[in-house]
Amino acid sequence: MSRSSASVTLGIIFGNWATVAGVGILVAFFVLSALAAWPPTYHLVARYPPDSLNFGAANAPPSLSHLFGTDREGRDVFARVVAALPIDIAIPFEVVGASVAIGLSLGTFAGYLGGWIEELVLRVADLFFAFPNIVLALTIAAILGSTQESLRVVYSELALIVVGWPFYTRLARAQVIMIKQMPFVRAAEASGLGKFRIVRTHVIPHLASVIAVYATLDMGTTLLLYSIFAFFGLGVAPPTPELGRMVYDGLSALPGNWWWSFFPGLVLMILALGFSLAGEGLRDVFDPRLRGQR
Amino acid sequence: MGLATYIARRVLFSFFVVIGELLIIFYLTNIAAPDPAVIWAGPESTKAQVALVALTYHLNSPWYVQFYYYIMNVFTGNWGTSPLYQQPVISLIEEYLPVTLELTIIAFVVKVGLEVALGVVSAMRPNGVVDNVIKVTYTTVRSAPPFLVALGFLLIFAYGTHTFPSSQPINPVLGATVPKFQFYNPIAGKVTGFWLIDNMPMLNSLLVGDWAAFSSAVSHAVLPIATLILFGFGGIVRLVKVSMLEVLDQDYVRTARAKGLRENAVILRHALRNSLLPAFTLMGLVFAGLVTGSLVVETVYSYYGLGYYVAQSLLTFDTPSLIGTLILITVVIIISNLVVDVGYGFLDPRTRVGY
Numbered sequence: 001m002s003r004s005s006a007s008v009t010l011g012i013i014f015g016n017w018a019t020v021a022g023v024g025i026l027v028a029f030f031v032l033s034a035l036a037a038w039p040p041t042y043h044l045v046a047r048y049p050p051d052s053l054n055f056g057a058a059n060a061p062p063s064l065s066h067l068f069g070t071d072r073e074g075r076d077v078f079a080r081v082v083a084a085l086p087i088d089i090a091i092p093f094e095v096v097g098a099s100v101a102i103g104l105s106l107g108t109f110a111g112y113l114g115g116w117i118e119e120l121v122l123r124v125a126d127l128f129f130a131f132p133n134i135v136l137a138l139t140i141a142a143i144l145g146s147t148q149e150s151l152r153v154v155y156s157e158l159a160l161i162v163v164g165w166p167f168y169t170r171l172a173r174a175q176v177i178m179i180k181q182m183p184f185v186r187a188a189e190a191s192g193l194g195k196f197r198i199v200r201t202h203v204i205p206h207l208a209s210v211i212a213v214y215a216t217l218d219m220g221t222t223l224l225l226y227s228i229f230a231f232f233g234l235g236v237a238p239p240t241p242e243l244g245r246m247v248y249d250g251l252s253a254l255p256g257n258w259w260w261s262f263f264p265g266l267v268l269m270i271l272a273l274g275f276s277l278a279g280e281g282l283r284d285v286f287d288p289r290l291r292g293q294r
Numbered sequence: 295m296g297l298a299t300y301i302a303r304r305v306l307f308s309f310f311v312v313i314g315e316l317l318i319i320f321y322l323t324n325i326a327a328p329d330p331a332v333i334w335a336g337p338e339s340t341k342a343q344v345a346l347v348a349l350t351y352h353l354n355s356p357w358y359v360q361f362y363y364y365i366m367n368v369f370t371g372n373w374g375t376s377p378l379y380q381q382p383v384i385s386l387i388e389e390y391l392p393v394t395l396e397l398t399i400i401a402f403v404v405k406v407g408l409e410v411a412l413g414v415v416s417a418m419r420p421n422g423v424v425d426n427v428i429k430v431t432y433t434t435v436r437s438a439p440p441f442l443v444a445l446g447f448l449l450i451f452a453y454g455t456h457t458f459p460s461s462q463p464i465n466p467v468l469g470a471t472v473p474k475f476q477f478y479n480p481i482a483g484k485v486t487g488f489w490l491i492d493n494m495p496m497l498n499s500l501l502v503g504d505w506a507a508f509s510s511a512v513s514h515a516v517l518p519i520a521t522l523i524l525f526g527f528g529g530i531v532r533l534v535k536v537s538m539l540e541v542l543d544q545d546y547v548r549t550a551r552a553k554g555l556r557e558n559a560v561i562l563r564h565a566l567r568n569s570l571l572p573a574f575t576l577m578g579l580v581f582a583g584l585v586t587g588s589l590v591v592e593t594v595y596s597y598y599g600l601g602y603y604v605a606q607s608l609l610t611f612d613t614p615s616l617i618g619t620l621i622l623i624t625v626v627i628i629i630s631n632l633v634v635d636v637g638y639g640f641l642d643p644r645t646r647v648g649y
Contacts, residue, residue, distance in 0.1 A: 018433075130311040132620075132627040134586040136318075138608055139620045143322045146337055146611035147329065220437060227439050228590060232608040247441050251594060255453035255460075262449070265442030273437035280433075 016284070022277025029271055033085035042083075048076040050083035051239045059257045069259035071250070077260055080241035081267050087236060088243050089271070091153075092222040095160045096215050102161070103168025104204070104211060110169070111176030112199055122173065125166035133163035134225060141234045153236045156229040160222060171214060175207040209286040216282055220275030227268050243268050300639050308628045315624050316368060319617055324353070324360050333613050336377030343377075368621065374614030378606065383618035386603060391622070392493035393463055394592070394599030397515060398584045401522035406530060406580065408523065410573065413534025414566060420539060432528030440587050444521045444594035451517060458517050461596035464495045465510040518588075518595050525587035530573050530580065538569040574638055578631035585623055 035041040042049075047065070054074035062069040068077035110121035137159035144159075145152035179185060180203065188198045229235055230244030238245070243264040250261025327333045335347040348354055351374075352363045367373065373383040412432075416425040435443070452460035459465070492498050496515060499507035541547060542565055550564045551557075588601030589608075596602065600619060607615035 126307075127311055127314045130308070130628065130631065131315055132582050132585065132623050135589075135604070135620055135623050136315070138589075138604075139319070139616045140322060142608050142611055142616055143319075143327065143333060143613055146613065147327075147332060224437075224439050228441075228586075231439075231441055231590065231593075232605060234608070244439070244441075247439070247445070248593075251441075251445070254448065258445075258449050258453075261445055262442075265439055265445060269434075269438045269442055272439070273434060276433065276437055 016281060018277050019281025019284070022274050022279075022281055025270060025274030026278055029085065029089060029274065032082065033089050036082045037086035046076070046079040046082045048079040050080045050241050051075060059253065059260075062259050062263075068263040069257070071246075071260045072253055072257070077246070077263055080246060081243065081264055084241040084243050084246070084264070085267075087240070088223065088227070088268070091157060091226050092219045092275075095157050095164060095222050095226070096218050098157075098161045099164035099218075100168050100211060100215050102165040103170075104172050104207075106165070107169040107172025108176050108199055108203060108207075111173035112180055112195065112203060118173070121169060125169045128163065129166040129170070131163065134228070137163045137225075138229065138232065138234065141229060142232075145234055149237045152234050156226065156234045160225060160229075164218070164222070167218075168211065168214075171211065172207060175210055176203055179203050179206050213279060213283045213286050216275060216279035218279075220272040220279065223268065223272050223275065297636075297639060301636050304632055304635050304639075308632050311628055312621075312624060316365065316621070319620065320361060320364050323613065323617065324364065325357060334374065336613070337611050339377060373618040373621070376607070376612050376615045378610050378612040378615065383614050386615065387600070387618060387622055388489050389493060390598065390600045390603040392490050393495060393597070394585075394588050394601055395490070396494040396496055397518055397592075397597070397599060398522070398581070398588055400515070401519045401584055402581055404519065405523040405527075405584075406577070409527070409530035410534050410570065413531040413573075414538060414561065414569075416531065417535045417538035417542065417569075418561070420535075425535075428531065432531055435524050435527045436529075438524070440521065440525045440590040441594055443524050444517075444591050447517045447521055448594065459514050463511060463514050463597050463599065464499075464507060465514070514597070518591050518597050521591045521594075522584055522587050525591070526580070526583045530576055533573045533576060534569060537572045538565060541565045541569045571638075571642055574634065574641065578627070578634040581630045582627045585627065 032045055035045045052075065054070070056074065057066070057070050058072055058074040060066050060070040060074070066076050066078065068081060070076055071080070106121050106125075110118040137156075140159040140162065141152065141156040144155040185198060185202055188202050193201075226235070227244030227247075230242040231248045233245065233248070235242045235245055246264040247261045247268075250257065250259075250264070253260055323333050324330045330353050331344045331348040331351075332339070334351055334353070335344045339347070352360055371384050373387075375381065376383055376386060379386055412428050416428045419425060448460055451457045491501070495511040496508065499505075499511055542561075547560060547565055550560045555564075585601075588599065589605050590601070591597070592599050592601035593605040600623075603615065604619045604623075606612070607619065
């Protein structure tokens with residue numbers, strides 16, 4: 001073999017313009033949101049503060065000074081989009097991270113230990129899987145958040161985790177059932193290692209790549225789902241900007257002021273596209289069977 | 295395992311799902327909530343209203359007494375009163391559900407047909423120009439939040455070219471024959487006397503023979519349906535394409551080609567049937583997705599259906615309405631999943647083994 005496996009991997013990543021675009025979008029957004037999140041560098045990305053009212057410049061169309069125009073209160077839409085990025089990027093990471101943590105631990109042990117534990121975990125996961133998840137999550141967040149505005153975003157995230165973990169439980173369990181038949185796990189068992197140690201050092205590293213692929217793909221979906229939560233006012237408390245909520249607020253200004261709702265939605269779309277392109281690129285690397293089939 | 299046992303086990307499981315969801319809701323509203331009476335009465339209610347609600351829902355009793363009344367109410371159709379509309383939730387559902395059902399079913403049929411067709415087309419020449427165009431299109435479209443697509447259509451086709459109306463399911467002046475939309479004409483245009491059909495704007499006006507109302511209802515539904523179709527677009531395309539490629543590789547397809555069948559016949563009559571099988575498992579998910587999408591789509595277009603009703607309840611924290619619609623949507627989706635699973639078990643006997 002003339003090429004090392006690392007260079008094959010890199011070749012697959014960079015040989016595909018879609019994956020490059022996806023990773024590029026993500027990197028650009030991460031840098032932008034990091035700059036926006038830190039007050040001393042905020043002015044590098046946006047000219048105006050996100051919540052300074054300026055009724056003289058209300059409903060101004062997109063121009064050079066206001067790239068995305070202004071809203072009804074004269075706030076710069078571009079500045080608000082930029083200020084919303086850190087939150088809108090962090091939330092999918094938190095939700096998917098927690099879902100993966102719960103699903104991975106439950107699914108791994110269920111698959112490895114088998115017996116009644118496996119049966120119980122799977123049935124509970126099936127139960128949650130069978131719910132119409134988004135409507136359930138929206139209801140949970142609305143019931144819990146109805147009286148506490150500041151906690152709404154937390155409840156929304158919890159609700160998304162409640163409907164998110166069963167998928168990873170089933171995924172991890174299915175992988176573990178395969179992995180535990182492999183010779184190296186048998187060898188570890190024969191050498192007398194404890195069950196927890198085997199799972200931690202031999203089983204989990206083997207399913208990490210598959211989980212990472214689906215988590216990346218899921219990140220884009222979660223971003224869009226959370227934007228629906230924000231759209232219905234179940235996100236962070238105003239006046240903190242939030243992309244989904246800006247779209248909802250902007251709807252009331254139609255048909256005149258279309259930029260107020262259009263640009264936040266467009267930014268959401270590009271960000272979700274970044275996650276999905278990067279995720280599919282990762283899948284090509286880790287799952288050669290699916291290479292080129294999308 | 296026989297088909298009957300398989301169906302029985304699926305039905306039993308679905309029943310447990312409903313019970314499980316009722317338990318979660320009961321826990322959230324009556325136990326976890328800091329003040330259950332406020333949850334049921336609505337955040338804007340007065341002290342006296344809250345006290346009245348606590349009395350009617352037995353909220354001052356121990357939790358098992360509350361649970362008894364809660365379950366009894368769910369099964370007897372007493373789903374509470376909406377603080378926002380000041381009407382029983384069940385009658386609001388009767389009004390709003392048919393509108394959404396009509397919209398969702400049409401969107402479902404068109405969406406599945408379109409995606410299957412695109413899947414077949416892209417399997418004909420994988421990585422060809424057509425395949426790549428389809429791929430790029432659905433990758434982009436499925437990354438768009440549903441409200442962005444709705445907004446785009448609204449700006450272009452409603453406010454821009456004025457081809458389609460921007461809001462409502464029917465022109466209120468023309469809607470006189472549809473009971474739900476009799477804003478101007480109080481004479482009911484009931485056809486069947488069956489609320490589910492009578493409250494569907496398109497079907498009812500068609501049955502009454504009111505062509506002006508029918509064409510108005512159709513033109514009002516075009517943009518919402520188009521938006522719903524594009525929500526989560528591409529899942530079926532991809533699955534049909536992958537399984538089509540697999541099927542085209544199999545011996546019986548080669549035999550069909552070898553005996554000189556035309557390519558169209560090979561694809562449409564031999565390969566398509568088998569490649570649709572995996573896509574069939576997605577149907578339940580697709581339908582559930584459309585129900586979710588309808589929340590956003592109906593909000594943007596002010597299309598007064600169930601999705602609009604749920605959205606208004608979310609925005610105003612109208613808990614009784616939310617719970618009623620959640621139970622309803624759960625049951626609808628579970629039934630649709632059941633139909634899909636049973637259908638799949640019927641079509642492909644191998645799946646029955648796992649249950």
